[in-house]
Amino acid sequence: WCDRRTIMHLFLLLILQATAAIGQIDPAHCRYPLGMEDRRIKDDALKASSQWHETTGPQLNREEGDGAWCPAALPSVSQYLEVDLGRLTFLTVIGTQGRYIRNSGNEFAREYRVNYSRDGKLWKSWRNRQGNEIIEGNKDAYTSVIKDLRPPIVTRYVRLLPVTRLSTTVCMRVELYGCSWDDGLISYSAPEGQRMQPPGYPIANLNDSTYDGVHERGKLFGGLGQLTDGVIGQDDFTRTHEYSVWPGYDYLGWKNDSLEYVEMEFVFDRQRNFTSMKVHSNNMFSRDVKIFSSVSCWFKPHFVWEAEPVEFRTVLDDRNPSARYVTVDLNHRTAKSLRCHFYFADVWMMFSEISFQSGNKHAPAAPSASATPDDGKTPILIGCLVTIILLLVIIIFLILWCQYVCKVLEKTLIKQALVFPTACGGGYAEPDITQCTPHQCFHSNAPHYAETDIVRLQGVTGSNMYAVPALTVDSLTRKDISAAEFPRQQLIFREKLGEGQFGEVHLCEAEGLPEFLGEGSPLPDRDGHSVLVAVKQLRADATSQARNDFLKEIKIMSRLNDPNIIRLLCVCVSSDPLCMVTEYMENGDLNMFLSQREIESTLTHANNIPSVRLTILSDLLHMAVQISSGMKYLASLNFVHRDLATRNCLLDRRLTIKIADFGMSRNLYSSDYYRIQGRAVLPIRWMAWESILLGKFTTASDVWAFGVTLWEIFTLCKEQPYSLLSDEQVIENTGEFFRNQGRQIFLYAPPLCPPSLFELMMRCWSRDIPDRPTFEGLYQALKPHVNQ
Structure with a gap:
């Protein structure tokens, strides 16, 4: 129980649940x-x-x-x-x-x-x-x-x-x-924002700089702007915004010296039945800023304003300076326009987002800090906040205590491991991978043969980096690079696929590559056309450690030889910048390929929708078999992929699938990754519960990701896994898998998916590691269906 990394992950989960704020729409996921x-x-x-x-x-x-x-x-x-x-x-x-x-x-x-x-x-x-x-x-x-x-x-x-x-x-x-844009808001009107000069801080411009309506006589009307851009304001508005603009950029703010209240008018595309309004407000009371004290809203269903407003009074907070959503109940009033008066609780009032919920639409719940309870619930709220603070103090104490105790225990355990070999027959640092199965090693006292921490998930160039056991890495990297040196002047840049801290991934044309590789080349016949390749390039400012890791990755990749794994074709390492050249498939990735197509039917022909030859399920099953075959090969080498998904499966013109590792670096798939500040980006919707909570990446966690990849294939990649859950809710769901009390949420059965195949997916998502199939078992289970 003295696993410091486990405590850090649980601490992270608690922080996420306590501080997450969900806006009306998230630009990072709306793509x-x-x-x-x-x-x-x-x-x-x-x-x-x-x-x-x-x-x-x-x-x-x-x-x-x-x-x-x-x-x-x-x-x-x-x-x-x-x-x-x-x-x-x-x-x-x-x-x-x-x-x-x-x-x-x-x-x-x-x-x-x-x-x-x-x-x-x-x-x-x-x-x-x-x-x-x-x-x-x-x-x-x-x-x-x-x-x-x-x-x-x-x-x-x-x-x-x-x-x-x-x-x-x-x-x-x-x-x-x-x-x-389900919100339906087409314009809002408000007084122009003002400038603030906090003592000892730079001037904060609290104007709506992206407003696309009219600015006239100190008023904004007829447009939309920063209150509807999906970007919520920072707690500390005096800091420069992440977009490298001025302090206060995220907010529209007003001072009470010239205004009794702030009047805002909202116009919608049609008449709606309003349930609530969410207003993201700053509450930095040390700078004389608080959420509004109350609000009154009038409704205009047709041509005149109704006389009776909805009035709402907030509970002010002088203890927590965090910005928060305030949810205003609109009592199911029907209108096409609203006019609201927001009343000051302090010198300044500042908003960064306003959204509306109407009809039967259920908006995401705002975090606890954003709640707007009535006076009778105030003691309960205070009790909850005190409990959370006490839990955080206890966790911090445990982390500090374990830093001392675990150092002592670590030395003792290492000595014991050297004297008393584990049940798998290997030492503590280098388990003998020939003596036990992955599932056995996972439950032994030795670390898993390819278990790896999440900190090393991202590779040097920004793409995924295979996790390889130390014993295997050592045996591979003692050998020289087997890939041939290719003339770099024959690589013609076409597109940047992605980048990392020390390197980039480029799509290039390689002139004369088939002739360079000679007989036995893995490249298909190109009919005289140039060959598309992916080039991973190390930047000149890379550290010596990054350089060594890059060379190690070249040596590992040069040993991979399987028809369903992207191959290293050649390298450019005789001079800087160091480059490795791998295959790239002309049909792109499987996610984009399937998402743009439909099953062939009378309907698709009538509407001229492009389709691939998906007339029978065996076409989809054949894709699944190829992926399982490639993963079976990686597992046989004790490699862990850690980012298996359709975005990392490439197709050639014959629909041959090759597993790659470029997805993490593609801007188009940035919404598939959840960033932990200062640590890593994680594909949490594809990850097993133990990978998210404990940082354990194994072949068994790759099997979990394979189940999600199957689900993507049989939904034709039309939606993101767990699309109805936010990132924070996905993380919370992994906690339900850990507790195993029957409350965990699984992906639904795709309509195209036979029941027997969905049962196989569910086995991949088993809570206990030994209950998951191996890739050999998955391959053998899937292969017979293709020929039926």
Whole structure:
């Protein structure tokens, strides 16, 4: 019980539960393709100012015609591509590409601007948080470029306006990413924010700098801004914001010297039945800031305001300075507009987010610090806070005590391990992996053969790093690198796939690679085309330890040889920067491949939805068999992947799957990872409970992730695992697995999944390690179904 790491994880869980704040919408998770690629956005929703030829009209991400929109004239303020998203949408990401039309086109937009409209009449220009309108586009016709909109925008109509400073023709292919704006708010009005000069601190500008409405005579009206961007304000508003702008940036704030109350008006897309309003407020009372003391809201269902308001009084807090959500009960009043008066409790009042819940929509619960209890519950709240504080004090004491006691015990245990071999036959530091099974080693006194701490989850280049037992690493790294040295000048950069602290992963074309590798090359016949490869490159400022780890990874990767594992093809290590070159599949990753397709049916043909030959379940099962085969090979080498998911499975044009490790570094999949500040990023929705709570990564935890990967495959990657749970709720659910009291939540059975296969998934998610199947067992169980 003196496991310091276990105590730290439990401490982290308690902190997360006590401090988490869930906003109306999270831009990091709202990144779903909106339908340009899969044709959910129809042709009649596309419009363009002009086109140079009938085949270059507003048809996007499709290979018909010339495969891109190209305006008739050089880009100017009058040239645009317009998309009607069909409903109000929270737009977070834009992806663009040039016209490559099977490598025969060479037109692309180096820069572009974005205009948007919520009603199709009033158009607004997007600007980033520094006030710039220009978005960097493409550098060639081939590479797709993903750009986050910071801040995101609420809109229905989007126009992309290409910009060029050269006399060249431009063409664009586009995909838009985001999610539905269910809040329905289309504008809010308020007094303009003010400036604050806290003694001894820089000036805090509490203005709504991203507001897209009208600023007139000290008022804001007709737009949306920082109160609806999904970014909640910091507890200490005097600090510079993470976006490298000024202090107080996250907040819209007012002083009571000129205002008796702050009047805000909210207009919605239609009449709604309102249940509650959530207001994220600052409460840094040491700087004369508190949450509002009370609020009165009037409702306008049709043309006049109702006389009777809803009134709500808050419980003020002079002890906890944390910012928090205040939830205001709106008593199921029906209206299309609201007008609220917020009354001061101190000199200043500051808001960073406001959202509304209506109808039967259930909003995420705000944290305990954000609660708004009535006076009768105040003693209960105080008792809960005192209990939490006492628990934190006890945990801190245990951590400090264990730091001393565990150092003494550690020396004793090491001596005992050297004198008394474990049941598996190996020493404490290097267990003999030939004498016991993974499940036996897990329960022995020796550490698991490939158990690893979460701190080392992320590799040097930002991708995942295989966990390898010390004994195996030593035997591998004593050998020389078996991969050949490739001329680095023959690598042509196409796209940055990701990056880490000391390195980057690039998508490149390798000229002459099949000839360089010679007979027995693992590369398929490319019909004379260049070969796509992934290049992991170490940066010049890397530490000596990072350099050694990079070389060790090369030596390990050079020994992997399996048809379902990405292969190391060659290296560039004779000079800096050090590079390793691995396979890259032309059909991309399995997640994107499946999410853009449907099962073939009359319906999909009628709607021209792109489909892969998924006419029978054996196609999906064949994918599962290939993944289980590759993982069986890794397990035979005592390797632990630690990030198995469809985003880390690549496909070639023959739908052969190869397991890779690039997912962690891809911006597109950032929402699949949960960041623990100062430690690591974790794919918690794919992780076994013991990996999250205890930091134990084993082949058995890879089996758990394989079960989740199967679930992804049979849902065609249409949703994220546990999509209805927040990250904090996913972590809480692992605690239910640990307690094993029957309250844990499992993933549901996908409609396409046969009952026998779902039973196999459930075995992968067994609470006890010995009850989970091995990869050999999974492979043998899945393989017969393919030929049925």
